[in-house]
Amino acid sequence: MSRRARILLKSVVWILCLLPLVVLGYRAATGDLGANPISFVTNWLGQWTFRLLLLTVALTPIRVLFGISWPISLRRLLGLFAFSYACLHFSIWILVDHFFNWDQMIADIVKRRYITVGMLALTLLVPLAVTSTNAMVRRLGGAAWRRLHRLVYVVGVLAALHFLWLAKKGRIDPYVYAAILSLLLGIRLWDAVRRALRKRRHEQAAKEPALA
Amino acid sequence: MLIKRAPMFKASEITDLKLYCNRREFMVGAAALALFPTVAAATSTPSGQPLKATRNPAFNNSDAATKFESATTYNNFYEFGVNKEDPARLAHTLRPRPWTVQVDGHVAKPKTYDVNDLLRLSPLEERVYALRCVEGWSMVIPWIGFPLASLLKRVEPTGQAKFVEFTTLLDPEQFPAQRKGLLNFSSLDWPYVEGLRLDEAMHPLTLLTVGMYGQVLPNQNGAPIRVVVPWKYGFKSAKSIVRIRLVSDQPKTAWEKAQPQEYGFYSNVNPMVDHPRWSQASERRIGEFLRRKTPMFNGYADQVGSLYAGMDLRKYF
Numbered sequence: 001m002s003r004r005a006r007i008l009l010k011s012v013v014w015i016l017c018l019l020p021l022v023v024l025g026y027r028a029a030t031g032d033l034g035a036n037p038i039s040f041v042t043n044w045l046g047q048w049t050f051r052l053l054l055l056t057v058a059l060t061p062i063r064v065l066f067g068i069s070w071p072i073s074l075r076r077l078l079g080l081f082a083f084s085y086a087c088l089h090f091s092i093w094i095l096v097d098h099f100f101n102w103d104q105m106i107a108d109i110v111k112r113r114y115i116t117v118g119m120l121a122l123t124l125l126v127p128l129a130v131t132s133t134n135a136m137v138r139r140l141g142g143a144a145w146r147r148l149h150r151l152v153y154v155v156g157v158l159a160a161l162h163f164l165w166l167a168k169k170g171r172i173d174p175y176v177y178a179a180i181l182s183l184l185l186g187i188r189l190w191d192a193v194r195r196a197l198r199k200r201r202h203e204q205a206a207k208e209p210a211l212a
Numbered sequence: 213m214l215i216k217r218a219p220m221f222k223a224s225e226i227t228d229l230k231l232y233c234n235r236r237e238f239m240v241g242a243a244a245l246a247l248f249p250t251v252a253a254a255t256s257t258p259s260g261q262p263l264k265a266t267r268n269p270a271f272n273n274s275d276a277a278t279k280f281e282s283a284t285t286y287n288n289f290y291e292f293g294v295n296k297e298d299p300a301r302l303a304h305t306l307r308p309r310p311w312t313v314q315v316d317g318h319v320a321k322p323k324t325y326d327v328n329d330l331l332r333l334s335p336l337e338e339r340v341y342a343l344r345c346v347e348g349w350s351m352v353i354p355w356i357g358f359p360l361a362s363l364l365k366r367v368e369p370t371g372q373a374k375f376v377e378f379t380t381l382l383d384p385e386q387f388p389a390q391r392k393g394l395l396n397f398s399s400l401d402w403p404y405v406e407g408l409r410l411d412e413a414m415h416p417l418t419l420l421t422v423g424m425y426g427q428v429l430p431n432q433n434g435a436p437i438r439v440v441v442p443w444k445y446g447f448k449s450a451k452s453i454v455r456i457r458l459v460s461d462q463p464k465t466a467w468e469k470a471q472p473q474e475y476g477f478y479s480n481v482n483p484m485v486d487h488p489r490w491s492q493a494s495e496r497r498i499g500e501f502l503r504r505k506t507p508m509f510n511g512y513a514d515q516v517g518s519l520y521a522g523m524d525l526r527k528y529f
Contacts, residue, residue, distance in 0.1 A: 034297070035279075035286030035498050036349055099502055104491065112490060165489065168347070169470055170294040170399025 001070055013074055017081040020048045038096050045089035050159050052082035054180055057156055061187035076132050079152070083129045086122050114165035121158035124151050153188075156181050259308060259430050263423040264336065265356040271339035271417070275497070278351035280425045282498050287432050288345065289451060290399050291380065291387035298389075299432035306386045306452065308429075308436035317377070317458035320368035327436045331422055333366070334358035338426070339419060344481045344510045346445035350495045355440050356423030361414045363456070369410065373458035376413040378439060378450035380404035400466050406450035407463030407477065408441065409519075417442055417515055443512040445479045476529040480520070481510035485529050 001009075024044055027033055033040045056078040059071045098105050108115045128149055130136070137145050160181050163174040289299040313330060316322035325333075336356050344350045364376070382403035384390040390402045412418065419440045422429055429435040434451025441449050447467055467475035474488050483493045483506040494503040509516050520528075 035282035036296075036496065038496065038501075039349070096501075097496075097503070101503075104493070108491060111486075114489060168294065170290060172397065 001073070006073065009070075010074070010077060013077055017052065017078070020044070020085075038092070042089060042092050042097060045085055045092060046163075049082055049085040049089050050163065050177055052078055052085055053152075053156060053159060054177070054184065056082055057152060057181070057184050061184050061191075064187055064191045080129060080132060083125045086125055090118075090122055114162050117158045117165070118162040121155045121162060124155050124158070128152060128155075153185060156185070258428045259435050261428050262426060263356055263428045265338040265423065265426075266335065268337040268339050271337075271341065273340040273342055273352050275342070275352045276499075277340060277354055277425075278498050283351055283353055283424070284430050284432055286498060288347075288446065289432060289434070291389050291402075291404065291452070292432070293389045294399055302388055303431035305388060306381075306431040306435060308431060308452075311436050311454075313437060313453055314455045315363065315367050315457075316455070318370045318373035318460060319458050320370060321366070323367060327422075330363070330420075330437060334362040336422070341417075341419070341440060341442040342510050343440075343442065343446055344495060344506065346447060346475070346479065346487060346492075348490060348492070348495050349498055350506075350510075351498050353424055354426070355419055355421045356426070356429075357419045357421035357440070359416050360418045360420040360439060361416065363420055364414060364458075367458075369458050372460045374410055375459050375462050376408050376410060377455075377457045377459050377463040378406045378408075378453050379455040379457070380406075380450055381452045381454045400470050403454075404450065404466045405463060406439075406448055406465050408439075408448070409462075410458070411519055412441070412516075415516060415519065417512060443481055443509040443516045445481060447475070448479050478520075478525075478528045480516075480525065480529075481506060482508060482525055482529070484508075485526055 024041065028037070028041075056075055059075050059078075062071055063069045094100070094105060098108075109119050110116070128151060131140060131145065131148060140148065160174070160178040163177055167174045285300045286296045287299040288296065292299040292302045292305075309327070311327040312324050313327060314322075314324045336358060338354050338356050340352060340354045342350060342352055360376075380403050381387065382390065387402075389399065392398065408418070419442075421434070421438050421440045422436065424430070424433060429438065434449075434453075437453050438451040439449050439453070462477055465475075465477060467479075468477055481492075486492050492506060495506045496503050507513070
């Protein structure tokens, strides 16, 4: 991909990732956030966090299945946007919903398991965001960096639990998100097993001539 | 009875009567009335029409009433769907006339009432009640109705009657969410069943409700007839009732069947007893920014506290 094409692609992704915030701002300005605006904004930001997270995690499975690898170049950008939305989602909860009622919040984090896993997911995203720069990749070394960034799957599972546990009975969307995540994780797992088997075959093939 | 005279809520706080939510029915009704005046009178939906009632100052609330628009667009009514905006969007599918309510069970005089007759059974009064949802939000609503006790006394409960069971209409034609969905998925077991202890049902606060904000009850708020039990979480106040049955055993309610560990039979508003997944200590009043503390029995502790004297409210949540 040419440099110009890359810049164009990233600009488009930037705009698309900012679109949910623009829509939210527009709805806020036109008084279209419903009867419970704080709840609306929290849910909106949480949902977009999860969508961006799933998109980030989907890029490798897309390469595995279809051999399309250019989307990988968008992974950092999408991941950082997911992190940004997660931070906004958290800020609304802490700043607006509970309005600095720390006692209540700490009690909630400890006692409510959907908040516990949500907080944990956000916390685990921090080292991933911090080590997202090229310099950090070099410093850590590719293998260690990749191992660290597999944490994103843990974050995905925690996010799915967060949604499943907070949603009231009868809602289908938390299950849809969890199913998509399971599918993506399944593809990665299948790919890992496949590669491990292939590697072993190669090693055996390498040994066999020596035996012959 | 209350002696304290709470300040009247400001009439200006209440949004003007709007036909907004029922504009389709209104237009259809108006057209029908023009074409077939006699037929229209029998079949048109009265929701949205003004309903006369005398304000009862003994049941008032010092807080401003929630905006009519909020109270009619932010609803939990699972028969229409699980999202808050579903009831307002789909409410036109419900036909609140003709409608009958069967009152039976352990009573000396069982009777099936036409809802129009129920409206004339007892003088209609307006009462402003706080409404607290189990999800942690609340509203203040001027309801119109009369005490459920007036109806129950007429049918003369026998000594065996210990509980009152309310059943909501079961009709997938009128309630879209009662249709079987994908993989037979259903949010609750239909019909929706709620229940009260007889003394709770006979309590003067328990209101058989046919209107709100000076008009006939909008469909999304449980037309044509519902109960309002202000010291309990909102889901205890059954909507669109077709049957009121007096029974000797504690009814198995819809939410108890669905999630017994989360929703008990009593479900009294209680800031000290948390929902297993969230705190009940505070609530967001719709229209306000800061959360407010939730009072015991939703502020009706003086009136209803004695009903639960000596009961472990953690056990009987």
